[in-house]
Amino acid sequence: MKLATIGVGNAGSKVVDRMVEFESKTNRSLCRHVHAINTARTDLAKPEYIPEEQRVLVGDTNQKSKGHGVGGDVEIGAEVMSADVDEIRRAFDDIEIHNVDAILVAAGLGGGTGSGGGPVVIDALQDMYDEPVYALGILPGEYEGGRPALNAARSLQSFVNKVDNFIGFDNDAWRAREQTIQEGYEEMNRELAARIVTLLAAGETDDTDVAENAMDSSDIIRTLATDGVSSIGYAATAVDAQPEGLLDRWGGSGASAEDPLDDASQAKKIKSLVRRATNSRLTLPCEVSSAERVLVVVSGPPSEFSRKGIESARQWLEQEAGTVEILVGDDPREGSSRLAAAVLLSNVSDAPRIETLQNQAVDAQEQIAEQEAAREEKINDLITDENDDLDPVI
Amino acid sequence: MKLALVGVGGAGARVVDAIRGAEADGDRQLCYGNLLTVDISRTLGGDLDHVPREQRVTIGDTHRGVDDGVDGDQDLAVEVARADAPEIQRALDTITMRTLDGVLVVAGLGGGTGSGAGAVLVERLQELYDKPVYVLGMLPGVDEGSHAALNAARSLRSIVPAADSTLLFDNDRWVDADGGTDADGNADATEERYGRANRELASRVLTLFARGGPDPSSIGANTLDASDVVRTLSPGGVASIGHAAIELDDDGGGLLSWLLSILPGSRERETSDERTDAGKIQSLVGQALNSRLTLPCEVSSAERALVVLSGPPEKLSRRGFESARQLIEEETNTVEVLAGDDPQVGSSTVAATVLLSNVTSVPRIDSMQRDAVEHERERVGDAVPASEESD
Numbered sequence: 001m002k003l004a005t006i007g008v009g010n011a012g013s014k015v016v017d018r019m020v021e022f023e024s025k026t027n028r029s030l031c032r033h034v035h036a037i038n039t040a041r042t043d044l045a046k047p048e049y050i051p052e053e054q055r056v057l058v059g060d061t062n063q064k065s066k067g068h069g070v071g072g073d074v075e076i077g078a079e080v081m082s083a084d085v086d087e088i089r090r091a092f093d094d095i096e097i098h099n100v101d102a103i104l105v106a107a108g109l110g111g112g113t114g115s116g117g118g119p120v121v122i123d124a125l126q127d128m129y130d131e132p133v134y135a136l137g138i139l140p141g142e143y144e145g146g147r148p149a150l151n152a153a154r155s156l157q158s159f160v161n162k163v164d165n166f167i168g169f170d171n172d173a174w175r176a177r178e179q180t181i182q183e184g185y186e187e188m189n190r191e192l193a194a195r196i197v198t199l200l201a202a203g204e205t206d207d208t209d210v211a212e213n214a215m216d217s218s219d220i221i222r223t224l225a226t227d228g229v230s231s232i233g234y235a236a237t238a239v240d241a242q243p244e245g246l247l248d249r250w251g252g253s254g255a256s257a258e259d260p261l262d263d264a265s266q267a268k269k270i271k272s273l274v275r276r277a278t279n280s281r282l283t284l285p286c287e288v289s290s291a292e293r294v295l296v297v298v299s300g301p302p303s304e305f306s307r308k309g310i311e312s313a314r315q316w317l318e319q320e321a322g323t324v325e326i327l328v329g330d331d332p333r334e335g336s337s338r339l340a341a342a343v344l345l346s347n348v349s350d351a352p353r354i355e356t357l358q359n360q361a362v363d364a365q366e367q368i369a370e371q372e373a374a375r376e377e378k379i380n381d382l383i384t385d386e387n388d389d390l391d392p393v394i
Numbered sequence: 395m396k397l398a399l400v401g402v403g404g405a406g407a408r409v410v411d412a413i414r415g416a417e418a419d420g421d422r423q424l425c426y427g428n429l430l431t432v433d434i435s436r437t438l439g440g441d442l443d444h445v446p447r448e449q450r451v452t453i454g455d456t457h458r459g460v461d462d463g464v465d466g467d468q469d470l471a472v473e474v475a476r477a478d479a480p481e482i483q484r485a486l487d488t489i490t491m492r493t494l495d496g497v498l499v500v501a502g503l504g505g506g507t508g509s510g511a512g513a514v515l516v517e518r519l520q521e522l523y524d525k526p527v528y529v530l531g532m533l534p535g536v537d538e539g540s541h542a543a544l545n546a547a548r549s550l551r552s553i554v555p556a557a558d559s560t561l562l563f564d565n566d567r568w569v570d571a572d573g574g575t576d577a578d579g580n581a582d583a584t585e586e587r588y589g590r591a592n593r594e595l596a597s598r599v600l601t602l603f604a605r606g607g608p609d610p611s612s613i614g615a616n617t618l619d620a621s622d623v624v625r626t627l628s629p630g631g632v633a634s635i636g637h638a639a640i641e642l643d644d645d646g647g648g649l650l651s652w653l654l655s656i657l658p659g660s661r662e663r664e665t666s667d668e669r670t671d672a673g674k675i676q677s678l679v680g681q682a683l684n685s686r687l688t689l690p691c692e693v694s695s696a697e698r699a700l701v702v703l704s705g706p707p708e709k710l711s712r713r714g715f716e717s718a719r720q721l722i723e724e725e726t727n728t729v730e731v732l733a734g735d736d737p738q739v740g741s742s743t744v745a746a747t748v749l750l751s752n753v754t755s756v757p758r759i760d761s762m763q764r765d766a767v768e769h770e771r772e773r774v775g776d777a778v779p780a781s782e783e784s785d
Binding site (some may be wrong): 010039040041043045046063064066067068069070071072073077087112113142144145146147150175177179180181182183185276363364367368371372375378379381382383384385386387389391393394 | 395411468469472495510511513514524525544545547548549550551552554555556613614615616617619620621622623624625626629630631668687695697703708709710711715716719720723727729730732733735737752753755756759761763764766767770771
């Protein structure tokens with residue numbers, strides 16, 4: 001699949017940057033067009049792989065932002081982005097739409113620019129193009145507090161209503177332990193980038209190898225066309241690099257030591273890899289059985305592929321996900337040292353974090369409203385003496 | 395963030411001078427040369443080192459009743475500031491507000507000029523500009539007397555509703571009571587005591603409002619920007635700044651842990667090292683919240699909060715950052731907490747700066763109001779002795 005990829009806000013831009021990094025390191029070509037859009041000049045200086053001319057600063061003439069971000073305020077994020085929507089449309093005019101199959105908008109939902117501005121960007125894209133628009137949305141962790149949860153719960157509604165699919169990423173599930181702030185985010189973004197790129201880049205190889213079960217962009221589009229929330233699972237294993245002609249061997253964990261691989265054991269490997277991917281830490285933890293459609297991309301050197309393996313993985317998933325809408329295909333990567341499986345669970349309806357996020361948001365909203373209502377009176381109490389004997393100086 | 399600095403009265407001017415001095419010493423810029431001091435008919439003379447002479451405005455020199463300043467009379471200061479509005483206006487015109495994010499008016503609230511002319515200036519600036527007008531006010535210490543308390547109490551009633559936010563600094567908490575111990579007992583002692591407090595205040599104001607240079611290594615994963623500070627301060631009311639810093643082991647502990655870390659099988663030690671970092675950051679924030687506030691207050695009465703952790707990036711542990719944020723959310727009892735990191739490559743200290751916005755429970759303001767009321771009663775009592783007992 002060929003994508004136009006747009007990162008909105010700090011988190012979204014960083015994910016897009018890591019996606020481009022992953023592609024270039026694995027010789028894939030998914031993102032034919034990238035943009036980073038932000039309200040904070042400082043954050044736009046950070047990406048390493050997004051070309052400078054593809055970074056758009058919005059709201060720099062807006063009194064509420066002036067190039068300094070929106071202070072985590074989702075309303076101002078939406079306002080600033082709307083005010084500059086013409087500039088955004090102009091930037092999107094560059095997209096060679098005949099050269100892309102779909103558009104992906106990546107954004108963090110806990111802050112202000114991504115959560116408030118993201119839906120505005122999506123509206124503009126939906127107006128301009130007929131191609132599907134997907135979102136890659138990063139949900140704040142519970143530990144990030146009430147305000148981000150409130151932003152995210154509100155923003156999630158807009159995102160899901162406007163996009164053709166919302167692929168979720170839960171910071172809680174991916175929260176790192178012993179790391180510095182910088183490393184923690186980088187690590188999470190790299191994991192997410194590997195998943196999304198492995199999944200969506202299927203079918204876009206430059207070599208002429210056409211695999212038996214090759215996945216193409218229409219398969220991906222079909223699986224994503226549920227208007228719902230999705231999650232991605234992933235597993236990879238190293239492939240022993242051996243000169244051609246010798247029997248290929250499996251490396252990495254999960255594989256038992258064994259003799260030359262016949263088709264049966266190769267099939268078993270594929271199936272177990274898909275199984276591991278499905279049971280892995282999902283980008284958005286959810287009940288696998290609540291998925292409406294499933295797509296699996298097995299990516300790696302074609303010599304590792306097994307038609308039988310793909311069929312048995314499909315059968316296993318049919319049971320597991322309780323749906324017959326399952327596509328399993330391969331994505332040949334000649335010379336790759338890894339065999340990977342990415343599983344897309346489309347329209348999952350049972351994702352516990354979304355529910356806890358909503359509860360956290362409701363509590364936060366009530367607390368904020370209470371504080372706002374009492375604000376004037378409390379300030380007045382503070383600056384007025386007990387019996388109101390003192391006059392203001394002016 | 396770029397803020398114009400306007401110092402009103404002697405104390406205000408000296409703090410502006412200290413902020414300008416701190417800007418010149420470090421790489422953090424706040425006012426970019428946009429500063430002004432306003433005083434009433436008094437030669438500030440040599441005690442300002444960093445404010446150019448042409449940026450010092452003196453008003454009221456032709457006003458009746460003004461001799462050497464206003465001698466603590468805030469009503470007179472109000473009168474003078476209103477009468478000399480055109481002169482103040484001319485001085486303000488030299489500041490190019492268009493390029494700035496707002497104004498910070500700095501005033502000592504115990505004195506006549508700061509408390510009176512300061513209030514007039516805030517009102518005037520709000521009429522002139524549609525940018526935020528913040529106040530940095532110094533509350534008088536108990537030993538400055540009850541008249542100072544009255545000035546401050548009355549001034550707060552005008553300034554707090556007019557300003558976009560009023561950051562307060564309690565001299566009682568920050569100016570050493572016994573200056574005599576470290577000086578020879580001469581007049582220098584007082585000046586030095588306030589000087590220290592002013593420098594401390596200046597460094598906090600800069601840490602909070604000003605960013606370092608455009609060096610990309612100083613951009614954090616979650617860099618807080620001007621909009622974050624504006625949003626945190628937007629409820630108005632009174633704000634307090636907390637700050638605490640620790641030196642990283644420079645006493646040989648660093649060498650020891652380095653030795654341990656290169657030994658084989660040191661995995662466990664690394665982990666416990668990390669844990670200590672997280673613990674350190676949490677206790678640092680705890681310190682900033684409790685004993686090190688510019689205005690001691692009930693932390694739980696804050697409406698919004700912001701925290702910045704600065705230090706060498708390899709020491710800013712993610713877990714420490716998270717628990718610091720969580721600690722603030724618990725202590726302030728609010729969900730409106732913004733947290734950011736401020737990596738300082740090569741720095742040997744880790745520091746936490748906390749901004750508590752709209753704190754509404756402040757013991758020092760209550761006690762000041764009681765002193766003020768008593769002072770007012772005595773004054774009225776002196777004038778009309780019989781009327782006091784009638785109500």
